[in-house]
Amino acid sequence: MTRKAVEIRIEDLHLSFGTTEVLRGVNMTIEPGEFYAFLGPSGSGKSTLLRAIAGFGPTPRGRILIGGRDIAKLPPWKRNVGMVFQSYALWPHMSVRANVAFGLEERKVARKDIGTRVESALELVGLLHLADRMPSQLSGGQQQRVALARTVVVEPDVLLLDEPLSNLDASLRIQMRRELLSLQRKLGLTTIFVTHDQEEANTTADRMAVLDGGVIQQMGTPQELYDTPANLFVAKFLGTANIIDGTLQRGDGGNTFKIASGEVLHLGAGSPDGSSLVLRPQNIEIVTDQNHPDLITGKVKHREFLGSQTRYLVEAAGSELIIDQKHVGGVDWYEPGMEVKMSVNTRNAVLL
């Protein structure tokens, strides 16, 4: 059932609904066999981009190359693209087997081959034993797998998944995302999935694109985007970000960053220009030892015990900082109202 994995390349893609431009110059290359996520807030254009690759919606301007062939103006059925919809879209009056066979019958595949291909697709998703059930007799996760089997059985060049796990409950979603990844690895198909759930993207995607306002804000591995966000939107969208505003001062002995409160932090020699320092909650630590060079002072506003760590909201540096303090047992509380010193790990900070 596997084919040679192909590259997807998108060049200067623009798409409008009426007079509203929803995709505004998208450029990207997805490598053969990659599991790629489109991530972004509601309305950012991620589904529109996925649907443009599948051939649904208004015809875009620009090029969409799948395995080097520009398919941007072709009707969906001439693109050899497999798409799984959020709603699964199974035929309710047909058995699992008939649902999976449907696409092969449409393509006039020889009857003798249909049976074997359907069985191997159902085996791949672990549902061969339920082949004669009707969709209504299946759980959400099982219906999802039928939808996947039905899509991959026709041997598409690429697999597109639109919020594939959003109809499942939380624990099933975690199990299904692992299954989905292992299925994708087995098939080796270049795959794009749309999600607004960053944990889902972080745990499965080889690389991802973060969209906002129909523009790709950044592309890279989940870790690259989290550690080195290209702008404040990406920094805030991926996880919690503390933003400290201030002024960069270049000096022979290294660079410093002067914050509104007058406190000074030391930065590396090669710091880029910028006026906002982005720090993740784990890069600021409340300390009792005051011999650290990058100390700031603040006042605890709020505290949340989360088990492995305690999250503090601290008023400091002209901002409200979120600080995750490791909890190792016993009482390690800093009380709301207390003045605390914090050590800032500027090595892992990003200046924007």
Ligand SMILES: Nc1ncnc2c1ncn2[C@@H]1O[C@H](COP(=O)(O)OP(=O)(O)OP(=O)(O)O)[C@@H](O)[C@H]1O
């Ligand atoms: N058929 C349509 N007609 C007009 N505007 C549309 C249509 N479909 C989508 N849009 C608009 O295009 C923009 C992008 O929508 P899209 O569905 O791609 O966003 P999304 O990032 O996938 O969001 P969500 O997570 O909510 O699905 C939105 O502003 C939306 O209102």
